[in-house]
Amino acid sequence: xxxxxxxxxxxxxxxxxxxxxxxxxxxxxxxxxxxxxxxxxxxxxxxxxxxxxxxxxxxxxxxxxxxxxxxxxxxxxxxxxxxxxxxxxxxxxxxxxxxxxxxxxxxxxxxxxxxxxxxxxxxxxxx
Numbered sequence: 001x002x003x004x005x006x007x008x009x010x011x012x013x014x015x016x017x018x019x020x021x022x023x024x025x026x027x028x029x030x031x032x033x034x035x036x037x038x039x040x041x042x043x044x045x046x047x048x049x050x051x052x053x054x055x056x057x058x059x060x061x062x063x064x065x066x067x068x069x070x071x072x073x074x075x076x077x078x079x080x081x082x083x084x085x086x087x088x089x090x091x092x093x094x095x096x097x098x099x100x101x102x103x104x105x106x107x108x109x110x111x112x113x114x115x116x117x118x119x120x121x122x123x124x125x126x127x
Contacts, residue, residue: 025124026091026117029048029118029125030084030124031085031101033048034081034115035084036048037071038081038082038084042064043050043064046060048054048126049126050125050127055115078107078109080103080105081106084101084104085101087100087101087102088100096117096118096119099114099115099117100112
């Protein structure tokens with residue numbers, strides 16, 4: 001009887017832990033999104049903007065074009081984006097954050113940018 005209780009408790013713990021969705025922290029989300037830009041995947045990048053589902057296709061297309069132009073400009077000026085590393089985040093409340101990201105370019109220069117994020121049921125999304 002004692003072994004059955006342990007087994008049932010263990011199975012319950014496994015069930016609970018497998019059902020829990022792990023939420024990325026804001027820094028992980030920011031690095032993931034910059035990773036899309038580094039790979040030139042502006043579609044994935046734009047899909048992680050907070051109001052993506054409410055945007056009409058024309059606006060989505062304009063955003064994609066804008067980010068492609070940004071990547072092209074950075075390629076011409078700095079040799080492209082080589083890496084992006086989240087330095088820290090500032091949580092404003094439980095649903096808003098600013099992530100400070102260091103962006104490294106192909107010419108060995110870098111810049112720090114602040115990426116505003118908002119927590120949604122889908123996880124952290126760009127504002």
